[in-house]
Amino acid sequence: MKSLIKKLCFISSLFLASVLNAQIEVKVNTLFAPIGIYNIAVEKPITNKISLQAEVFVSPWKSFAGRNLQIYMGTLEGRYYFGEKMKKWYVGTYVSMTAFNLQKWNYWNDKPVVDEFGNPEILPDGSVRVTGKYQKGISFIFGVSGGYHFTINDRWGLDLYAGIGTTQSFYKGYFKDNNQRYEGATKFNKSGELIPTRGGLMLTYKIKGKE
Numbered sequence: 001m002k003s004l005i006k007k008l009c010f011i012s013s014l015f016l017a018s019v020l021n022a023q024i025e026v027k028v029n030t031l032f033a034p035i036g037i038y039n040i041a042v043e044k045p046i047t048n049k050i051s052l053q054a055e056v057f058v059s060p061w062k063s064f065a066g067r068n069l070q071i072y073m074g075t076l077e078g079r080y081y082f083g084e085k086m087k088k089w090y091v092g093t094y095v096s097m098t099a100f101n102l103q104k105w106n107y108w109n110d111k112p113v114v115d116e117f118g119n120p121e122i123l124p125d126g127s128v129r130v131t132g133k134y135q136k137g138i139s140f141i142f143g144v145s146g147g148y149h150f151t152i153n154d155r156w157g158l159d160l161y162a163g164i165g166t167t168q169s170f171y172k173g174y175f176k177d178n179n180q181r182y183e184g185a186t187k188f189n190k191s192g193e194l195i196p197t198r199g200g201l202m203l204t205y206k207i208k209g210k211e
Contacts, residue, residue, distance in 0.1 A: 025086060027159060027202040036061070039200060045085040053077045053092075057198070062101075067108060068134040068176075070101040075198065077145060077163075086157075086206075087149055094163060096141035096197065100171075107133045113175070113182075133182050137171025137189075141197050155206050162199035168192050 029039035041055035057073040077094035081087065113121040113129040121129040143165020150158040170188040174181060183189060 023086075024207045025157070025204045026207065027204045029200040029202050031200045032057075032059075035064075039202075041202065043079075043086065043204075048085050049081050049083075051079045051081070051085055053079060055198075067103045067132075068101050069103075071098060072100070073098040075141075079145075081149075087151055089148055090146065092145040092147075092163075094141075094143055094145055094165070094198070096139075096143075096165070098139040098141065099137075100139065101134065101136045103132060103134045107135070110176075129177075131175050131177040133173055134176055135169075135171045135173050137169055139167050139169040141165045141167050143197055145198065149204075155208075157204040157206070159202040159204050160200075161202070163197055164195065165197045166192065166194050167197060 023045055025043045027041040027043065029037075032039050037057075037059045039055070039057045041053050043051050043053040045051045053076070055075040055077065057071060057075070059069050059071040061069040063069070073096055075094050075096040077092050079090045079092040081090045083089070110130050110132045113131060115121065123129050143163045145161055145163035147159060147161030150160070152158065169191045171191070172181060172188060173183045
């Protein structure tokens with residue numbers, strides 16, 4: 001057991017040393033932070049033109065402006081810089097996995113609940129049932145991105161970027177007023193879309209190491 005612990009400690013120390021000796025940028029998205037949505041990333045150069053970025057996006061809001069907006073996303077992106085690494089123009093490809101509990105944009109407005117024949121559902125008090133809908137599930141995203149890395153000084157910078165991808169989602173839909181399924185299915189629904197999936201303006205800070 002002691003031998004195994006020593007080996008693990010040795011491997012951990014090597015990993016920590018490699019991180020400390022690397023040129024790494026840590027980032028935070030300045031567009032989302034003011035509203036309590038957290039988007040942070042770490043970018044590490046692989047060659048003089050190619051880098052790898054790991055990114056986390058967390059929206060913890062059970063309700064935001066009256067709508068479900070819980071999103072937990074992890075992204076891994078490869079970038080190619082046309083000039084020097086982590087400077088100026090770049091393009092990239094990325095893959096993301098997301099868990100969500102949100103209202104899709106086309107479900108933002110509350111609407112009357114109707115049956116398969118289009119007849120409205122009447123509540124015990126005689127009024128028509130009106131409620132919103134939300135979706136809960138997971139998504140897999142494959143996309144392309146592009147952006148521009150501004151240099152402020154040798155430590156600080158700005159990363160302006162956007163990405164569009166194909167989103168494959170597996171989800172269940174619910175009524176907001178009683179949390180019951182609205183689509184009548186027993187398993188997951190599936191949808192595929194080509195939509196913008198990431199973007200923003202990140203403030204970056206460079207942790208210098210060996211070039």
